[in-house]
């Protein structure tokens with residue numbers, strides 16, 4: 529399983545441990561291997577741990593399936609990623625990943641929503657509080673920098689901010705923009 533020449537503990541013991549990953553994450557991963565599907569997701573943050581697990585195990589196709597699941601959930605339920613806890617989620621997502629891009633664009637898009645409120649309690653399902661965003665920006669240095677770059681980019685380009693749950697899936701996938709899509713590869717393998 530591992531090259532013992534590397535001297536890593538995993539190689540010497542020929543096993544790896546993932547103490548931060550829940551058993552259920554591996555169940556979902558096995559289901560994906562056999563059925564090319566990531567089970568229904570009810571908006572729980574565990575879906576972000578799945579994405580990180582895929583990165584750890586070098587499974588970009590799995591990561592693409594996870595980000596597709598997140599965006600589909602938001603799109604079909606007319607929801608957006610809320611600000612609560614988004615700093616920790618950004619820190620846990622791999623740098624340069626489609627998940628980070630999605631979280632960042634979700635924040636930028638939310639800035640123009642009427643549901644975004646200054647302090648106080650959020651109403652209903654909406655969690656777009658300035659206080660929560662401030663907390664997230666304080667929690668994640670990477671998010672803070674990317675957010676400022678993103679705001680600057682939109683100010684300079686004057687582009688209209690689009691809902692990130694809509695549009696081209698491949699913008700958030702791990703493969704090269706010119707390369708074949710992981711979803712096409714999977715459907716070829718399972719057909």
Ligand SMILES: [Zn+2]
Nearest residue numbers: 698701709710
């Ligand atoms: Zn793709």
